[in-house]
Amino acid sequence: MKDLTIRLDALDPQAGAALRVITYFDDLLAHNAGIQAIVRAAAVLSAGPAALVDEARQVRLRVDEAGRLGEPAAAPDPAWPSVPVGSGGGLLWLEQSGPPRPVDAMVLERAAAAAAAVLDRTRGRRDSVPYDQASTEILLDPASPREARTAALRRLRLPETAQVRAVARADGKALVQLVSAAPDPSARAGVGPAGGVADLPASWAAARLALRLTAEGTPDDPGPRIVHADQSGALMVLAAAVGPATPPIADVVALEHAVRSAPWMAATLDAVATSASVRSAAAALRVHHSTLQERIAHAGRLLGWSVDDPAGRLRLHLALVLRRLHRAASAM
Amino acid sequence: MTTTAPDPTAPDPAAALAATAATLVGPPPPFDPELAAALRIINEVIPPGGFSLDAIDAVRQGAALENPSDEALARGGAFVIEERAVPGPAGAPDISLLICRPAGTTTPTAALYHIHGGGMILGTNRTGLNEFLLDMAQELTLTLVSVEYRLAPETPHPGPVEDCYAGLMWTAEHADELGIDPERIVVAGGSAGGGLAAAVALMARDRGGPALYGQMLICPMIDDRNDTPSSIQMAGLGVWDRAANESGWTALLGDARGTDGVSPYAAPARAVDLSGLPPAFIDVGSAETFRDEDVAYATRIWQAGGRAELHVWPGGFHGFDGLAPHTVISQDAKVARLAWLRRLLSQSG
Numbered sequence: 001m002k003d004l005t006i007r008l009d010a011l012d013p014q015a016g017a018a019l020r021v022i023t024y025f026d027d028l029l030a031h032n033a034g035i036q037a038i039v040r041a042a043a044v045l046s047a048g049p050a051a052l053v054d055e056a057r058q059v060r061l062r063v064d065e066a067g068r069l070g071e072p073a074a075a076p077d078p079a080w081p082s083v084p085v086g087s088g089g090g091l092l093w094l095e096q097s098g099p100p101r102p103v104d105a106m107v108l109e110r111a112a113a114a115a116a117a118v119l120d121r122t123r124g125r126r127d128s129v130p131y132d133q134a135s136t137e138i139l140l141d142p143a144s145p146r147e148a149r150t151a152a153l154r155r156l157r158l159p160e161t162a163q164v165r166a167v168a169r170a171d172g173k174a175l176v177q178l179v180s181a182a183p184d185p186s187a188r189a190g191v192g193p194a195g196g197v198a199d200l201p202a203s204w205a206a207a208r209l210a211l212r213l214t215a216e217g218t219p220d221d222p223g224p225r226i227v228h229a230d231q232s233g234a235l236m237v238l239a240a241a242v243g244p245a246t247p248p249i250a251d252v253v254a255l256e257h258a259v260r261s262a263p264w265m266a267a268t269l270d271a272v273a274t275s276a277s278v279r280s281a282a283a284a285l286r287v288h289h290s291t292l293q294e295r296i297a298h299a300g301r302l303l304g305w306s307v308d309d310p311a312g313r314l315r316l317h318l319a320l321v322l323r324r325l326h327r328a329a330s331a332m
Numbered sequence: 333m334t335t336t337a338p339d340p341t342a343p344d345p346a347a348a349l350a351a352t353a354a355t356l357v358g359p360p361p362p363f364d365p366e367l368a369a370a371l372r373i374i375n376e377v378i379p380p381g382g383f384s385l386d387a388i389d390a391v392r393q394g395a396a397l398e399n400p401s402d403e404a405l406a407r408g409g410a411f412v413i414e415e416r417a418v419p420g421p422a423g424a425p426d427i428s429l430l431i432c433r434p435a436g437t438t439t440p441t442a443a444l445y446h447i448h449g450g451g452m453i454l455g456t457n458r459t460g461l462n463e464f465l466l467d468m469a470q471e472l473t474l475t476l477v478s479v480e481y482r483l484a485p486e487t488p489h490p491g492p493v494e495d496c497y498a499g500l501m502w503t504a505e506h507a508d509e510l511g512i513d514p515e516r517i518v519v520a521g522g523s524a525g526g527g528l529a530a531a532v533a534l535m536a537r538d539r540g541g542p543a544l545y546g547q548m549l550i551c552p553m554i555d556d557r558n559d560t561p562s563s564i565q566m567a568g569l570g571v572w573d574r575a576a577n578e579s580g581w582t583a584l585l586g587d588a589r590g591t592d593g594v595s596p597y598a599a600p601a602r603a604v605d606l607s608g609l610p611p612a613f614i615d616v617g618s619a620e621t622f623r624d625e626d627v628a629y630a631t632r633i634w635q636a637g638g639r640a641e642l643h644v645w646p647g648g649f650h651g652f653d654g655l656a657p658h659t660v661i662s663q664d665a666k667v668a669r670l671a672w673l674r675r676l677l678s679q680s681g
Contacts, residue, residue, distance in 0.1 A: 005398040033365035067658025
């Protein structure tokens, strides 16, 4: 029986290509196949070389149509069909430069799904960089020597080519995150701009400023818990200019006075400053529209300026940001 | 000549073993992940139970049996290909030897005397001359001689094995003419071909035939009793299960299959004496019918004081390396064979 030759590729006109491709990858997953087996299946089913590169997970595999393992090209030919793998910037491609074949799309789709599942199982969710305070600080410090940075990257399992950003958390932790990773939505943090590993010190400086623009997100301290530096524009200039020792301007003193006058005041003013309309602010605060109108009029009297028009709302918004910056000094 | 010595007073040992095995075996060992995925496709062409003997003609014509052309075998001039009719066993027709000799060699080469597989019922001297055998012959500068033997059920035992032996005798006697070193002939075969190769090695020992340099037995089919734990455990699964094996042995032996009088030249596992054999290489999958008979054969060679190298590939079904050559385990199995043969041949310089 061993001298028979059976075509395993999905180009065999005798084969139901879709069924063959789907069941092949399903069988591999059901038997806990490794990542190499997934790439090999893509090569065998498409009868040509296949490759997977996922720098964040340190995967670089190429398998030819005979199943032999090799090193992938530095970058795939743009003409080759390819598909992203997972959310971490991985790419799977088939080295097929002829006219498009339906089987290639099928193989890529199933192989990418299988590869993402296997990588999650075998290499962990490498969207997160392991927490290592000492190594992280070396990467964030512009004065760190090159060798120390290289060693820190290795300890954090980050490739030299990783796209990353620094995150400054309110609890004092400094983090390096892959660009592909979603930030922890619960942790109060400033997020620095994305870039290469060499840009981390600058990203870190921006993340710390952005952190000062964050709030607890409570009725007493309303505002965003996560602030991205690269989405904050001129507020970053304000954050850089106003430090712990800066004396509060009259608007901030008036704002503090107003906030102390009623438990609903801080949240109400924040909603008015950041909502598109009074109606949407009322919805966010879960109060009736007419109730909010009365509160806005009351607040205007306490503040000394009307918040019923765009200029008044901008003045209010800036006063709220300044209040956060003054408060941040004690907490951070 | 060595035969078993049946004890007429003993209970039927085969039935007793089968009963014991049936109660002791666990579930089938899992297939290797890559092999499992390929097996589904393979089973569409080769069901675990093999082929009905009624359909044998259609299967023999089937496209899955590949007969490489002379041109393909020559590999762009690396080999000189010759098909040669030589005398068969006494009173039987001539047999055909396919000879692939490395081009440009001036000194005698070692030779691989190849016996194809196919369950005793399928195949030609070209089937099974796969890329791997040609790679190995090219890398180690070997002459390949592949014998065309008559198939069961048209030709029952001893026709097939006597054809194989006659071809070996002729090859050894004409070694000079073929440019072969007669001291360095290795018999090789897979599946039924592995069983025939093991039988030919026994015959050469018993009849004072050519002194073989080695025997490469790839998942060999050697036990007509078909009642080992692995044969029971793998029933209905993989490739060439217990039912298929029964068909093959019945084609070769008819009603004598599984009875006491079966010759070790038909079923080498029947041999009582496994001493004085050439060094053996045996490989087999852990998830196939032949696992236990092949492991036992290697064990018995060691117990008899002989040399054997045994590889049991975890999760391998029968013939996995040929049917799913792309998998890592198939690649590793071939590396092990090549390494053994290279080591063996290097011992003679």
